[in-house]
Ligand SMILES: O=C(O)[C@H](O)COP(=O)(O)O
């Protein structure tokens with residue numbers, strides 16, 4: 001792989017010892033914001049995290065977790081798990097998918113590269129299908145990128161285009177999918193005006209249709225397959241706007257969980273099943289929620305569900321989603337090459353590593369942490385444990401999720417003394433925060449805090465060190481706000497719930513009996529971000545980070 005030729009040996013830290021057991025805890029979706037009733041972390045009973053903040057001012061600080069600090073195009077881009085864990089694990093800031101696609105579209109290079117030329121072969125006689133998240137959240141995809149791709153493909157010979165939309169409501173406010181569909185339908189109508197046969201062909205809510213991750217529930221992908229490929233779904237409509245409006249009328253309906261639908265013609269026939277000879281692009285740039293569909297579209301041998309029909313297509317991802325598996329083989333934009341991650345360095349320096357989360361976040365502390373790479377660097381020194389997540393429910397129903405099980409696994413790994421680093425992701429603040437259910441998110445934050453306590457207690461027993469941080473905000477702010485920071489209300493006077501991540505900074509806390517007395521946070525890295533954490537952790541393991549890593553957050557005063 002890309003890392004060959006690297007000198008893996010890390011220099012010894014001049015002042016910090018080796019041999020301490022270090023817990024690295026990532027609270028997913030746990031930012032810092034002003035205390036009010038919509039800050040679930042503030043409202044929840046979180047004595048452990050409160051103590052970290054209040055009892056050791058030199059060992060608690062905030063770092064940036066959004067925008068350019070994590071390789072996103074602008075400071076208006078909220079953080080997310082992919083870019084957050086990439087930065088935490090890699091110790092450097094890489095231009096991320098969102099940015100790379102922007103650049104490739106702006107320069108036109110996207111149309112010159114292998115991926116586009118590969119799918120283009122189908123344009124003359126077949127259909128181009130575009131499948132992905134219809135949103136301007138910028139986490140998995142962006143509508144403006146889809147619009148540019150539609151324009152670019154049609155200008156370069158695509159005569160028949162079908163878009164398979166997934167509605168969001170998770171990275172953007174619930175209900176906004178109607179507006180996105182209106183924009184898209186208008187663009188498609190314009191293309192039709194130019195003689196291009198362009199339509200939406202199917203759709204469904206992202207969490208119920210297609211965008212599962214880490215193989216938590218293949219049924220989700222199957223529902224999408226049936227609509228997108230087979231043209232079969234329980235609901236049939238004439239266009240996407242009508243579909244989404246109608247389906248949202250059902251009690252408790254929301255964008256994230258809309259049922260699958262297909263668009264049919266005047267004879268009731270689906271307008272866009274995927275058939276032999278067609279080209280397909282999955283236009284999400286982010287990997288975790290696209291790899292399952294990518295497997296279904298690409299793998300000849302496949303046993304996750306009955307595909308019924310496996311069309312011979314030309315398939316390309318917006319990016320290659322898994323560099324190790326080379327999945328998919330064809331892609332429009334090269335993914336960021338994130339090599340020489342801290343995990344790989346530390347393992348090569350003998351650090352025995354344990355990583356754990358539940359299914360819905362498992363790849364975050366493994367795949368994303370290791371630079372979008374699946375598998376072990378050295379299976380003798382590493383153990384990754386996945387605790388099965390609940391499936392088929394929304395997480396406000398079980399807001400404690402598997403936090404305690406993760407805490408127990410981490411505790412046992414720490415107490416076993418078999419590992420030098422025990423790394424976990426505790427999902428609750430994020431996964432429950434995304435439901436927009438404030439009561440449940442408060443319960444979630446308390447559960448996460450309890451899991452942290454279990455881990456810190458174990459660290460105490462082995463005289464170890466802890467680093468507690470987060471990947472981006474979510475649970476600390478559950479409402480949309482105006483520029484003055486006041487909650488926005490809708491036309492019925494109800495506060496506008498925010499299901500998405502935030503732009504808030506996140507905490508980093510260090511401590512534990514194994515932490516040398518003179519260690520404290522430096523004052524000269526005021527703009528530190530998540531990427532500064534890797535060098536910090538390397539120092540605590542007794543090593544100096546490589547020169548090109550973002551600087552450490554700590555100093556050792558005598
Ligand atoms: O995929 C998701 O669940 C959201 O779009 C982003 O959440 P995450 O970045 O915390 O996974």
Ligand SMILES: [Mn+2]
Nearest residue numbers: 028029081471
């Ligand atoms: Mn996250």
Ligand SMILES: [Mn+2]
Nearest residue numbers: 029430431434
């Ligand atoms: Mn999230």
